[in-house]
Amino acid sequence: GAVVSQHPSRVICKSGTSVKIECRSLDFQATTMFWYRQFPKQSLMLMATSNEGSKATYEQGVEKDKFLINHASLTLSTLTVTSAHPEDSSFYICSARDTPGLGSYNEQFFGPGTRLTVL
């Protein structure tokens, strides 16, 4: 199946610093990428949907100035947690959907996640 990578897999930072998480689709073009966060023992919560070349659409309650999303190409999206605080500590997962087209199943593939710990 298609592969989505995330980097870094784990990051520990001090409160007040910014952290950038990269999400790449390795063997397909992703028109749409999704960013989720997951707290322990809970399901995934959609933070935002990003389409290549346009601004991300944020879910209600998600601060767009705090969680900056850039989807500059069909294979790369980044999430930057700005001025991180301990309450931002969570598991962040990206997901990418392949571009509809000949031979495409328009399926959604998930990255391995990034565990962010803010001290």
Add this chain to the structure above:
Amino acid sequence: KNEVEQSPQNLTAQEGEFITINCSYSVGISALHWLQQHPGGGIVSLFMLSSGKKKHGRLIATINIQEKHSSLHITASHPRDSAVYICAVRGSSGSRLTFGEGTQLTVNP
């Protein structure tokens, strides 16, 4: 009531047992996903279904659109199948997935 309900929430089985996890949803959908999340956190997409049945190795997924119900079956279960299994649906008109709460499966040797 959640739009996507899974049962059971927790399931413990002995190695070799046949396992069924159920998912019911209340909205019209364009596709249903079964996902697997291991303790490390990474999520693997097992199946995407819009009708009928799919099989991959020891895993079988079925969906009944009329009854708004899907099942994930694992034959000859193994301890390495221990994980959280998540059902997610994509609505007919939307692009986002709605997730179930997940089923924690533990397979004992």
